[in-house]
Amino acid sequence: MSRNLFLIMATSLLSMSSQAAPALPTITPDNPFYAASTLPYQLPPFDRIKDADYAPAFADGMRQQLTEMRAIADNSAKPTFDNTLVAMERSGRLLNRVSEVFFNLSGTNTNPVMQALERDLAPKLSAHRDAIQLDGKLYARIDKLYEQRTTLALDPQSLRLLERVHTDFVRAGAPLPLASQQKLRDMNSQLASLATTFSQNVLNEINASAITVDTRAELDGLSDNAIAAAALAAKVRGLDGKYVLALVNTTGQPPASSLTNRALRQRLYDASTIRGSRGGEFDNRAIVLQLASLRADRAALLGYPSHAAYVLQEETAKNPAAVNQLLARLAPPAVANARVEGDAIQKIIDAEKGGFKLAAADWTFYTEKVRKARFDFDETQLRPYFELESVLQNGVFFAANKLYGLTFKERKDLPVYDPSVRVFEVFDADGKPLALFLADMYARSSKRGGAWMNSYVEQSDLFGTRPVVANHLNIPQPPDGEPTLLTFDEVTTAFHEFGHALHGMMSNVRYPTFSGTSVPRDFVEFPSQVNEMWSVWPEVLANYAKHYQTGAPMPKALLDKVLATRTFNEGFRTTEYLKAALIDQQWHQLGAGNMPTDVLAFEAEALKKAGVDYAPVPPRYRSTYFSHVFAGGYSAGYYAYIWSEVLDADTVEWFKEHGGLTRKNGDWFRQTLLSRGGSVDAMQLFRDFRGRDAKIEPLLVRRGLTAP
Numbered sequence: 001m002s003r004n005l006f007l008i009m010a011t012s013l014l015s016m017s018s019q020a021a022p023a024l025p026t027i028t029p030d031n032p033f034y035a036a037s038t039l040p041y042q043l044p045p046f047d048r049i050k051d052a053d054y055a056p057a058f059a060d061g062m063r064q065q066l067t068e069m070r071a072i073a074d075n076s077a078k079p080t081f082d083n084t085l086v087a088m089e090r091s092g093r094l095l096n097r098v099s100e101v102f103f104n105l106s107g108t109n110t111n112p113v114m115q116a117l118e119r120d121l122a123p124k125l126s127a128h129r130d131a132i133q134l135d136g137k138l139y140a141r142i143d144k145l146y147e148q149r150t151t152l153a154l155d156p157q158s159l160r161l162l163e164r165v166h167t168d169f170v171r172a173g174a175p176l177p178l179a180s181q182q183k184l185r186d187m188n189s190q191l192a193s194l195a196t197t198f199s200q201n202v203l204n205e206i207n208a209s210a211i212t213v214d215t216r217a218e219l220d221g222l223s224d225n226a227i228a229a230a231a232l233a234a235k236v237r238g239l240d241g242k243y244v245l246a247l248v249n250t251t252g253q254p255p256a257s258s259l260t261n262r263a264l265r266q267r268l269y270d271a272s273t274i275r276g277s278r279g280g281e282f283d284n285r286a287i288v289l290q291l292a293s294l295r296a297d298r299a300a301l302l303g304y305p306s307h308a309a310y311v312l313q314e315e316t317a318k319n320p321a322a323v324n325q326l327l328a329r330l331a332p333p334a335v336a337n338a339r340v341e342g343d344a345i346q347k348i349i350d351a352e353k354g355g356f357k358l359a360a361a362d363w364t365f366y367t368e369k370v371r372k373a374r375f376d377f378d379e380t381q382l383r384p385y386f387e388l389e390s391v392l393q394n395g396v397f398f399a400a401n402k403l404y405g406l407t408f409k410e411r412k413d414l415p416v417y418d419p420s421v422r423v424f425e426v427f428d429a430d431g432k433p434l435a436l437f438l439a440d441m442y443a444r445s446s447k448r449g450g451a452w453m454n455s456y457v458e459q460s461d462l463f464g465t466r467p468v469v470a471n472h473l474n475i476p477q478p479p480d481g482e483p484t485l486l487t488f489d490e491v492t493t494a495f496h497e498f499g500h501a502l503h504g505m506m507s508n509v510r511y512p513t514f515s516g517t518s519v520p521r522d523f524v525e526f527p528s529q530v531n532e533m534w535s536v537w538p539e540v541l542a543n544y545a546k547h548y549q550t551g552a553p554m555p556k557a558l559l560d561k562v563l564a565t566r567t568f569n570e571g572f573r574t575t576e577y578l579k580a581a582l583i584d585q586q587w588h589q590l591g592a593g594n595m596p597t598d599v600l601a602f603e604a605e606a607l608k609k610a611g612v613d614y615a616p617v618p619p620r621y622r623s624t625y626f627s628h629v630f631a632g633g634y635s636a637g638y639y640a641y642i643w644s645e646v647l648d649a650d651t652v653e654w655f656k657e658h659g660g661l662t663r664k665n666g667d668w669f670r671q672t673l674l675s676r677g678g679s680v681d682a683m684q685l686f687r688d689f690r691g692r693d694a695k696i697e698p699l700l701v702r703r704g705l706t707a708p
C-alpha cells in the first residue's frame, strides 16, 4: 500500500463488508500483471501488455487487497506492529503492479480505450481507498497501537510508519461518525471523476487548439527544422501543404519567441490562453468550480477551514499563513523586476517604430532581441551545442558519475512501450546493480504536456525490490535524420528530472510507504532543483556542450554569456510562476459555501488582490488548464517549487563552499538525504545534511529579488 499509489488514485462505492455485489472480470494466469514480472528489476513486460489486461487486473487487485485488509482487521490476535502495519504494507501487490503501469502509461502513451478505463476507474479506486481507510475495525487496531507507540520498542523507521499511517487514516476521516463518512465517500468519488475529466479535457483541448497556418511566409523567424516539423504535423492531420503549430501546456508557446509575424504570435497566444474556457466539449470552467467547491466542503467535514489548510498541514510549510507570507515577500520585487524588463522591451519596440504597446504575446519575441542587444547572442546559437545524446550521456550521466560514482549501460534487450524510449541499467560505485532508468524524452500526441519523473517499481527492503524509474520530457521529435538539438530550458529540465530519478534510484528504506520521492510536496522538488546546478557547472558543461557537427566545445565567450544571462528575464519567470502559485492558493484557501461563479473573473480578481496584475506577464497556467492543481497532486501545492528552491539555493551554496563536483560531496548528500526517502521528517533530513536550517538569502540573490 504505497503512499505514491494512494496519491495516484484520486480517492468509493464498495465497502469492505459489501464486496460481494458486482460481477467484475477476473484475472487469469496469462495476464501480464498476474504475477511479479520476471524481467530484470521486475521491469513491466511492456511488450505483453494489452489494453484488455488492465480492467481484470484492477478488479482482482482491489478484491485481493480488500481480502487482505479484511483478514488484518478481523484478526482475533491482539494488534501488533507486524500483524497490522507490516501486513498492511505487504497488501495490494497486484493492484500496485497494475496501477504503476496503467497510470504511468495513461500519462505517456494513452489512447481512447485507456482514457475510458481511467474515467471508469477513478471513482472505483477512490471507493477502494475509502473502503480501507474508513474501515472502523482496521482503524481501531491502528489507533490502539498508536496509543501504545512509546512502549512498543519500535525502531525509528517503524515508529514513523505507525505515525504516518495513523495520520493518514485520521486525515481520511476514520474517526468521524458513519454519516459523515458516507458523505466523504461520495465526495471523494466525485472528486476523482472530476479530476480525471479535467485532465482528459486538457489533453484533448491542447490537440484541438493547434494553430493551422496557410503559408510558409507567415512562419518567418522559425528555423527550417521547426518549419519542417510544422509541415509534418499538418500532414499527420491531413492538412497537406499547410503548417500546424502544436501547443504545449504552459501559457507561453515556444514558437512565439522567434515568429516575426505579430498577428500570428497573437493568434498563438489567444489559442493558448482561451483553452478550457471557450465553450465546447472540453470546457473546464464548470469543473474548476465543482472541484474547488467540493474540496472546500470536504475540508470542512474533516474540520479544516479550507482545502489549503487541510493539505498544508502535512507539508513542511504547515499552514496557509506561511505560504502566503513567502509569496507576499517574493511577489512585489518580482513584479518590479518584470516591469523593468518590460520597459526595456518597450524601448526596442519604440526604436523600431513598432507603434504598439507591449502585450503578453510579444514578450518572448522581444526578450530575445533584448538578450541579443545586451549579450550579443540568442538561443539559436546555443542549440547546436546541446545535442540530446551528448546532454544525456556526457552531461546528466557524467555528473551522476562524478558525484555518486554511478555508471550506465544501455539495455536494448528489454521491452519498451514506444520505440523512442530507452532503458539504462544503473550500477553503483562498487559495481553492484542499482536500478533501471527509462528515458522517454520525446513529445507525442498521446503524452501529456510538461516533464516529470515516475517509478514503475519502488525500492524497499521489505520486498527486496530495486527501483525502476523513468523520466519524461516533451522534446519535439526532429524530422527523420536530423539531430535532436535542445534549448537551454530543455537541458535544464533534463537535469531537473534526473534529480528526481536519483531520489528514486538511491532510495534505501525498508517500507514502500517511505520509498524514494515519497516526501512532502514542498520538499520533493528540492533534490531535483539541486541537480539543475550541474548543467552549468564548468566541468560538466565542458564535457557535454559540444557542437553536434564539429565536436568543438562551446566557445568560452558564448559560455560566459550563457552564465551571465542566467538572471536575465528572471522577473518574467518568477512573476509568471508566482501568479500561478497565487491562483492555486486563492482557489484552495476559499472556505466552504464561499465559491465564486465566474472562473476567469475570480482569477483576475485574485491576481489584482495580490498586486501582480501586470498584463504583459500572464500566469504560467490559467485555472482551466492548470492540471497540476486541478488534476494532479499539487492542489494548494504549486507554491512548492519556490518553497523547495529555498532549500535548493542554500544547498547549491553548500556544494560550492565544499569544492563542488566531488564524490565526497555527492556521497554526503546521498547518505544524509537522497537515500532516506520519507523515512525521516523532511526538515530533519535537511538539517542532517546542512547542519542547520535553510537560509532564504541565496534564493533572493539567485532570483534577483534582493532590491527593496
Ligand SMILES: [Zn+2]
Pocket (backbone or CB within 6 Å): 496, 497, 500, 525, 528
Ligand atoms: Zn520536478
